[in-house]
Amino acid sequence: MLTIGTLSKKTGTKVQTIRYYEQIGLMPEPGRTEGGQRRYDNAQLDRLSFIRHSRQLGFSLVAIRELLDLSDHPNRPCDEADAIARRQLKQVEQRMARLKALRTELKRMVHECSGGRTGDCKVLEVLRDHSECLTEHEEIGA
Amino acid sequence: MLTIGTLSKKTGTKVQTIRYYEQIGLMPEPGRTEGGQRRYDNAQLDRLSFIRHSRQLGFSLVAIRELLDLSDHPNRPCDEADAIARRQLKQVEQRMARLKALRTELKRMVHECSGGRTGDCKVLEVLRDHSECLTEHEEIGA
DNA sequence: GCTTGAACCTCTAGCGGCTAGAGGATGTAT
DNA sequence: ATACATCCTCTAGCCGCTAGAGGTTCAAGC
Numbered sequence: 001m002l003t004i005g006t007l008s009k010k011t012g013t014k015v016q017t018i019r020y021y022e023q024i025g026l027m028p029e030p031g032r033t034e035g036g037q038r039r040y041d042n043a044q045l046d047r048l049s050f051i052r053h054s055r056q057l058g059f060s061l062v063a064i065r066e067l068l069d070l071s072d073h074p075n076r077p078c079d080e081a082d083a084i085a086r087r088q089l090k091q092v093e094q095r096m097a098r099l100k101a102l103r104t105e106l107k108r109m110v111h112e113c114s115g116g117r118t119g120d121c122k123v124l125e126v127l128r129d130h131s132e133c134l135t136e137h138e139e140i141g142a
Numbered sequence: 143m144l145t146i147g148t149l150s151k152k153t154g155t156k157v158q159t160i161r162y163y164e165q166i167g168l169m170p171e172p173g174r175t176e177g178g179q180r181r182y183d184n185a186q187l188d189r190l191s192f193i194r195h196s197r198q199l200g201f202s203l204v205a206i207r208e209l210l211d212l213s214d215h216p217n218r219p220c221d222e223a224d225a226i227a228r229r230q231l232k233q234v235e236q237r238m239a240r241l242k243a244l245r246t247e248l249k250r251m252v253h254e255c256s257g258g259r260t261g262d263c264k265v266l267e268v269l270r271d272h273s274e275c276l277t278e279h280e281e282i283g284a
Numbered sequence: 285g286c287t288t289g290a291a292c293c294t295c296t297a298g299c300g301g302c303t304a305g306a307g308g309a310t311g312t313a314t
Numbered sequence: 315a316t317a318c319a320t321c322c323t324c325t326a327g328c329c330g331c332t333a334g335a336g337g338t339t340c341a342a343g344c
Binding site for chain 1: 188191192195196198199200209212213215216217218219220221222223224226227228230231234235237238241242244245247248249251252255257258259260261262263265266269270272279
């Protein structure tokens, strides 16, 4: 029987976050001691590890919910899990492409700054005038 | 004299967002008509463009506040603006590196899925067991 | 058995950066 | 004069946590 603190250490998830996962129904309600403290078993430890690892790979909690659901039904075809992972991969690739464009632009800005007064600062100038950019870039919601 | 809607179209910023920027003090309070509607001038259009462009390059609103402040004082040395841009560049590079590791892992997961039942699904298996990963990855707060 | 103190509990509020919607007022074109 | 697009304020919600207040429980040491 594991306390929430132990679970926290074993998975690298903050205690508050574990409770939050329970609250939104991602983790099941655990057993309780007489005094009302949570006690977990190994199945729950595995589940949290799964969640944590998926988060590290950038999956949203919604996607994780689906993945957990699939994981709970080993006899169903795994196309869906595959599709979710593919979607995630695609997102990661899109984000990388965007970041690449941003990096180019930022590098150019920083390079051209000659260290004078802000009035002549290339960094600020570029920010003022998008037309100085070589690439289009639509970051914002990333 | 520009309405908020015109400003919105010209900069690609949603009307609500412009009002939000005003609320948090990033945009100045504009003039109003007798009836209380906002009316902007070109200086404010420029400022919003600056903000929008900076957001596209991934700067936080806090960083943008600093950049705007520097931009308002053309006689100060521009080291600070340069430093902010360099920090942003560094962040972008870090994010790229992390995404690269994630991409590798996701690709491998997707590749190895042979399309059977979820019980044998490589995707789910990898999520279950971090030790199957070739790289360490600490995404989460990205 | 008693005391300490770390770890637990619930609850509320906040972060960033918006976004959505209710419910109503204004501005402009016809 | 009327229609109706656009504007206004206000509140609440999104994601994924995180922090803190104020109080209780557990386990170890004496």
